[in-house]
């Protein structure tokens with residue numbers, strides 16, 4: 070049986086994932102700010118360092134997987150908290166666990182993104198760029214200029230940044246090349262305490278008007294089922310993928326699946342990747358076929 074880290078294990082989708090893993094006989098190191106094996110505040114550098122130290126003590130040198138479900142929604146006036154938890158609460162902790170994940174040989178990692186990455190208009194690119202550099206203070210200053218839209222912009226920026234970070238890292242030698250598969254799940258509205266709080270709060274009306282073509286919200290258990298698949302050998306051939314499970318919102322808002330022409334500025338990057346692939350070992354090995 071395997072050993073898994075699950076952040077956000079005290080509530081919602083993280084809780085559902087931890088329960089499913091435990092029911093299947095796996096050992097789970099739950100991480101949360103309350104009711105968890107590792108109690109730590111992922112919104113501060115000290116809290117993240119504490120979480121890493123305690124996870125490593127509990128893991129004993131090897132981890133079969135990790136699920137990053139801890140997160141906060143769009144909270145007015147709490148833009149800095151949102152980006153710290155949703156971005157650094159993933160990237161700093163995941164980087165620190167890389168050796169233990171590599172030691173397993175075929176570890177799987179699932180990061181919770183969101184379909185807000187494709188459905189939120191007017192996300193400031195400067196904020197996302199700063200988040201990718203770990204500059205949460207700089208990003209927050211830009212986000213606050215959005216006035217009443219600061220909170221949704223902070224949430225979407227955090228999820229865009231973390232998804233982009235995952236996609237960039239997932240395909241490198243340290244991750245894909247070390248047998249670790251890192252992928253993203255992007256839920257739409259799922260009935261968890263996070264969504265219930267938003268429905269009950271001042272954003273309630275706005276959240277209720279969000280279009281969901283299947284006309285119902287998701288459940289934590291449905292999402293946990295997808296995460297379990299992304300932790301299974303079915304994910305051996307996945308790296309940096311985004312799995313959207315959102316009741317159809319993304320398809321409704323962005324029905325553009327025509328093959329987009331490769332933007333000219335990406336061509337040099339593509340050619341460089343192809344030329345470097347043999348040297349970096351990024352080619353499929355068919356020697357035993």
Ligand SMILES: NC(=O)c1ccc[n+]([C@@H]2O[C@H](COP(=O)([O-])OP(=O)(O)OC[C@H]3O[C@@H](n4cnc5c(N)ncnc54)[C@H](O)[C@@H]3O)[C@@H](O)[C@H]2O)c1
Nearest residue numbers: 077079080081082102110111112139140183258259261263
């Ligand atoms: N529910 C939705 O509609 C929805 C939609 C898209 C994406 N998401 C994402 O899915 C993930 C799970 O969300 P959920 O709806 O299950 O939320 P939830 O509020 O039910 O659970 C989130 C958990 O994260 C923990 N957490 C928050 N801040 C923390 C901190 N500073 N340190 C440690 N733990 C902290 C909370 O204590 C909580 O247990 C989040 O990343 C969220 O952004 C949720």
